[in-house]
Amino acid sequence: MSAPASVTSAPVPRRKRSLGLGLPGTIGLLVVLAWLLVSLIAPWCVPGSAQEIGALPVFAPAQAGHWLGADYLGRDMLARVLLGARYTVGVALVGALLASAIGTGFALLAAVSGGWTDMLLSRAMDTLISIPSKLFALIMVAALGASVPLLVITAAVIYVPGAYRIARALAVNVAALDYVVVARTRGESRWHLMVHEVLPNIAAPMLVDLGLRFVYVVLLLASLSFLGLGVQPPAADWGTLVRENLGALWEGGLAVVSPALAIASLTMAVNLVVDALPGRDARKAVH
Amino acid sequence: MGARIDVEALRIAAGNTTLVHDVSFTVEPGQVLALIGESGSGKTTIALALMGYARRGCRIAGGRVQIGDADVLKLSEAGKRALRGRKVTYIAQSAAASFNPSRRILDQVIEPALLHGVLERAAAESKAIELFRELALPNPGTIGQRYPHEVSGGQLQRLMAAMALIADPDVVIFDEPTTALDVTTQIEVLAAFRRVVRERGVSAIYVSHDLAVVAQMADRILVLRHGRMRECADTVQILATPADDYTRSLLDAARVGEHAPDVAAANAGTPLLEVTGLSAGYGRIRDGKCEHPVLEDVELKLYPGQAIGVIGESGSGKSTLARCIAGLIAPVAGAIRFAGQALPATLAQRERETLRRVQIVFQHADTALNPMHTVTRILERPLAFFHGLDAAACRRRVAELLDLVKLPSTVAQRNCVGLSGGQKQRINLARALAAQPDLILCDEVTSALDPVVAAAILDLIAELRREVNASYLFISHDMHSVRAVCDGIVVMRHGRKLAQIARADYARGPHHPYYEQLARSVPELRVGWLDEVLAAAGRTAPASRGTSAS
Numbered sequence: 149m150s151a152p153a154s155v156t157s158a159p160v161p162r163r164k165r166s167l168g169l170g171l172p173g174t175i176g177l178l179v180v181l182a183w184l185l186v187s188l189i190a191p192w193c194v195p196g197s198a199q200e201i202g203a204l205p206v207f208a209p210a211q212a213g214h215w216l217g218a219d220y221l222g223r224d225m226l227a228r229v230l231l232g233a234r235y236t237v238g239v240a241l242v243g244a245l246l247a248s249a250i251g252t253g254f255a256l257l258a259a260v261s262g263g264w265t266d267m268l269l270s271r272a273m274d275t276l277i278s279i280p281s282k283l284f285a286l287i288m289v290a291a292l293g294a295s296v297p298l299l300v301i302t303a304a305v306i307y308v309p310g311a312y313r314i315a316r317a318l319a320v321n322v323a324a325l326d327y328v329v330v331a332r333t334r335g336e337s338r339w340h341l342m343v344h345e346v347l348p349n350i351a352a353p354m355l356v357d358l359g360l361r362f363v364y365v366v367l368l369l370a371s372l373s374f375l376g377l378g379v380q381p382p383a384a385d386w387g388t389l390v391r392e393n394l395g396a397l398w399e400g401g402l403a404v405v406s407p408a409l410a411i412a413s414l415t416m417a418v419n420l421v422v423d424a425l426p427g428r429d430a431r432k433a434v435h
Numbered sequence: 436m437g438a439r440i441d442v443e444a445l446r447i448a449a450g451n452t453t454l455v456h457d458v459s460f461t462v463e464p465g466q467v468l469a470l471i472g473e474s475g476s477g478k479t480t481i482a483l484a485l486m487g488y489a490r491r492g493c494r495i496a497g498g499r500v501q502i503g504d505a506d507v508l509k510l511s512e513a514g515k516r517a518l519r520g521r522k523v524t525y526i527a528q529s530a531a532a533s534f535n536p537s538r539r540i541l542d543q544v545i546e547p548a549l550l551h552g553v554l555e556r557a558a559a560e561s562k563a564i565e566l567f568r569e570l571a572l573p574n575p576g577t578i579g580q581r582y583p584h585e586v587s588g589g590q591l592q593r594l595m596a597a598m599a600l601i602a603d604p605d606v607v608i609f610d611e612p613t614t615a616l617d618v619t620t621q622i623e624v625l626a627a628f629r630r631v632v633r634e635r636g637v638s639a640i641y642v643s644h645d646l647a648v649v650a651q652m653a654d655r656i657l658v659l660r661h662g663r664m665r666e667c668a669d670t671v672q673i674l675a676t677p678a679d680d681y682t683r684s685l686l687d688a689a690r691v692g693e694h695a696p697d698v699a700a701a702n703a704g705t706p707l708l709e710v711t712g713l714s715a716g717y718g719r720i721r722d723g724k725c726e727h728p729v730l731e732d733v734e735l736k737l738y739p740g741q742a743i744g745v746i747g748e749s750g751s752g753k754s755t756l757a758r759c760i761a762g763l764i765a766p767v768a769g770a771i772r773f774a775g776q777a778l779p780a781t782l783a784q785r786e787r788e789t790l791r792r793v794q795i796v797f798q799h800a801d802t803a804l805n806p807m808h809t810v811t812r813i814l815e816r817p818l819a820f821f822h823g824l825d826a827a828a829c830r831r832r833v834a835e836l837l838d839l840v841k842l843p844s845t846v847a848q849r850n851c852v853g854l855s856g857g858q859k860q861r862i863n864l865a866r867a868l869a870a871q872p873d874l875i876l877c878d879e880v881t882s883a884l885d886p887v888v889a890a891a892i893l894d895l896i897a898e899l900r901r902e903v904n905a906s907y908l909f910i911s912h913d914m915h916s917v918r919a920v921c922d923g924i925v926v927m928r929h930g931r932k933l934a935q936i937a938r939a940d941y942a943r944g945p946h947h948p949y950y951e952q953l954a955r956s957v958p959e960l961r962v963g964w965l966d967e968v969l970a971a972a973g974r975t976a977p978a979s980r981g982t983s984a985s
Contacts, residue, residue, distance in 0.1 A: 327805040336820070
């Protein structure tokens with residue numbers, strides 16, 4: 149590898165700073181921010197009349213004033229999608245972020261401490277993984293009632309072990325490298341080792357994992373709603389909108405395609421941002 | 436049987452960058468040509484091009500490669516496949532990475548012959564065994580039945596040579612085949628390689644960065660730098676009267692230099708570091724002994740201002756010794772005293788001030804520097820951590836440190852990923868110096884570097900000894916570098932200290948037989964050294980040069 153490596157490393161390394169997300173990253177960020185805004189203000193902007201059942205013919209096509217047509221009960225589809233944003237963006241994004249952050253945090257602690265801490269944390273995560281996710285959600289909802297914070301917590305708990313596993317595998321390798329050993333011989337605190345030495349070197353793959361985990365939570369949310377454990381009707385997240393309007397596939401499809409596109413746009417946007425974040429050197433930094 | 440190799444205006448490119456610029460050379464049948472240069476000089480790239488092969492991302496952009504009657508670059512893919520492993524064979528630097536760990540050695544050695552339909556299986560097997568014998572491998576009849584992990588590194592390298600020779604090739608390419616070996620093993624392997632090359636009369640290309648090794652192996656030497664040919668001449672001529680400046684700097688780097696300053700190290704008073712009866716190892720501890728002992732009963736004394744070299748082959752426990760002193764491995768028995776005080780076994784038990792006074796510098800600067808941090812951040816951390824300097828003072832001190840290790844101040848803002856190996860190693864040293872330690876543990880700090888760069892780092896360490904008041908424990912497998920900077924040498928083998936020799940006594944002997952053996956095994960930069968060593972060891976006299984050259 150010597151010859152090509154020396155050639156690629158010859159030019160001064162590019163330092164893309166804060167705002168330099170690049171065009172795809174900026175587009176992604178704008179889309180994510182737009183959906184966040186929608187999820188925050190939609191309840192106050194969408195008129196209540198849009199929610200009325202039978203206001204329009206079932207699966208009505210797009211028309212002036214109702215840009216996305218109507219759903220299987222004749223409600224305005226645009227309003228449904230906008231109102232659904234707060235559940236998908238709120239629950240899925242916050243849930244995925246929480247799962248990733250908690251999993252990464254525990255993983256760093258386990259990798260840097262090693263020994264008993266690592267053992268106990270890893271076995272605890274194994275225990276969590278062994279509980280079927282739907283059953284766990286059922287118990288949570290049955291015991292505490294369905295609410296958005298509860299769904300967020302449920303999603304986070306279910307996806308923490310996965311994030312932990314990946315983060316720990318990465319962190320254990322980094323923690324064994326000489327620069328971490330040098331920091332240890334300096335007498336650095338555990339916190340310094342975790343946050344300043346190891347975390348920056350596992351951040352890139354963990355962000356990629358966050359993008360993936362977000363998609364999982366969207367799917368979890370949709371399946372929970374299907375079981376009646378998720379967002380309670382008449383409110384609906386995007387996943388639920390896709391499922392309840394499946395019949396529209398034969399009628400023209402706008403009612404099923406529009407929430408699906410909404411999910412796709414958010415998922416892609418999240419992944420575009422994640423790919424453009426400072427950790428883009430993942431492939432370079434790992435070797 | 437050797438073929439003539441003609442390379443004309445060979446040009447190899449990666450994207451828009453030219454890696455090899457119009458290199459031309461000729462190798463007469465039965466001759467050995469050495470390609471020598473630092474990493475990135477294109478020597479392996481050229482060697483691979485002789486098989487019509489370019490690594491991923493590279494392409495052969497022009498020129499001609501003629502081996503015997505084959506115009507290699509014009510061959511079809513099928514034609515190249517018929518050439519590789521049959522007419523032209525390749526011996527890689529790491530045999531361990533080149534053998535399939537889950538197949539028996541013999542099956543892999545005879546594979547080229549079977550693949551090209553040169554020999555039947557039974558004939559190939561008996562030929563392999565004959566080659567094993569020729570390469571002086573132990574138990575030639577049965578060694579092939581083992582798996583790669585069941586033989587030593589030096590043996591595996593020779594087994595790979597057997598694989599390369601099984602189909603009676605015309606040309607053999609040796610790509611740094613002994614770089615990863617210990618010096619005493621290297622001699623065996625070099626002797627075996629040279630004998631088979633001469634007896635079979637194959638033409639050979641020998642890629643290496645070590646001039647002393649090349650002087651034993653090659654008839655001609657081609658010096659490369661940045662993909663350009665600097666000089667190509669007979670070995671004797673290159674060594675005696677190099678025409679090119681770069682060749683001269685390579686020769687200077689390879690010659691033993693006396694870098695060690697005459698620091699008046701008083702062997703009196705309290706030793707800075709005193710190791711007594713130290714034992715350490717891995718695995719479970721039973722009855723005060725480790726399951727896998729690495730160090731046994733090691734003694735060492737280091738006085739303030741001294742530099743002591745610890746030398747030994749891989750597995751001798753020298754790195755473990757450094758790790759015990761640094762507090763990374765808790766010893767099973769024995770004591771380490773530092774400046775008259777007992778040094779606690781683990782890092783957690785040591786005070787910050789004690790940690791500051793002992794700094795460790797690792798071999799691989801690549802992994803010793805956090806790739807996500809800038810040079811400034813790497814150097815500022817110990818300054819703030821140990822000395823509590825504020826931002827302005829930190830900045831001043833970083834500039835001083837960079838100056839001390841002879842790096843331009845412009846690297847301060849750079850990320851260490853983009854720096855060269857030598858620059859990284861300087862940062863690595865600067866970080867240790869930032870703590871203003873009393874003892875610096877250098878663990879093989881030059882062994883991953885090119886000779887010229889390594890010589891510069893040794894110069895720097897010698898200079899730092901004059902400018903910075905610190906003591907050094909310099910761990911290395913390389914006798915040259917230890918002699919160059921140290922006041923004394925500790926020889927280790929199998930986890931035990933065998934001897935300690937002061938600098939004044941290097942020339943006076945005889946010392947411990949193992950030290951003598953190590954010293955004899957370091958290749959010397961003159962033609963005929965290997966013959967003398969082998970003759971002294973009472974081996975069969977090597978075939979004379981004239982018989983193989985046509």
